[in-house]
Amino acid sequence: MTNLERLSLETKGINLSEDELSIYLMESDLTPSSPYQAQSATNKRNIYRAALSILESIANNPSNMKDYKQDDMSVSQFAENVQARIDQLERKIRSMKTDEQSDSNFFMLFNS
Template identity: 55%
Template sequence: MDNKARLEMEIKGITLTPDEINVYLAENSLNATDTYNATDKAQTRKIYETALSILESIGNQPHLMKNYTSDDQTVSQFHENLMARIDQLENKIRKMKIDEDKAANQNGSFFMLFNQ
């Protein structure tokens, strides 16, 4: 699986052109054709950050912030649901950064504050 396919898993239902996907990935230092490594937490975080960028771009389109009706079903509160998903992704990314910082500090160095 490549980075593009993994990003598409994260943003299911959002239709973007291949060029748009490539730009979003490049903005987060990812190449669309590189192999996705699920054990690489930094790469996973970049995928989430790319998905977050896409959702924020959708959030900047006021014409999408309305209620939709399709086949007698109403999809309402699009904006609230979108903002909730953005908040979820931000929290997940923030938590991943904290976990990475903790792991880095475990192998870090220490210094002596008081020396006699």
Template identity: 55%
Template sequence: MNNIQRLEMEVKNVNLNQSELSIYLQENGLQPFQEYNPESATSKKKIYQSALSILESLANDPERMKNIKHDDLDISEFATNIQNRIDQLERKIRGLKIDEKIETETNFFNLFDR
């Protein structure tokens, strides 16, 4: 399974083409057709961040919300549910750790030298 397929699993029933999904993945530091590594906490976090970006874009598009019709679900319920999912993803992302060996960049520097 590659990264784009894993992202599609996370945002089921959101109809975006592969080029749009690729942009979301690349913005979050993943290559779309690279093999997904389920043991990597960093990969998992970046997939969730990409899904969060997609849901935020969806929530910011009132034109798309007008077209939401699903059984007994109206637009206000959809807005509430998508915001709940966004909040849930944000909490999940904050709780995930990253792989130390992959993330080597740091913001630490020596201000004073002896």
């Protein structure tokens, strides 16, 4: 599986071309055609960063932010739901470690 395919899995339901997905990956320091490395914390974190960028781009489109009602279906609160997902991804990315970080939960509060 390539990085492009992994990002497509993360953003199911969002219709973007492969070129657009590739740009988001390159902006997140990933090569679209490179193999996805599931064991790499940095690779996984960058995939989430690319997905976050996609959601932020969707949130920047004002035409998506209105409520829709069609026949007996309604899509409401789209803006709130997108923002909630953006916030969730931001928290997840901040809490994820990179390959360079140690697995220790210890930090120095005071240094003499």
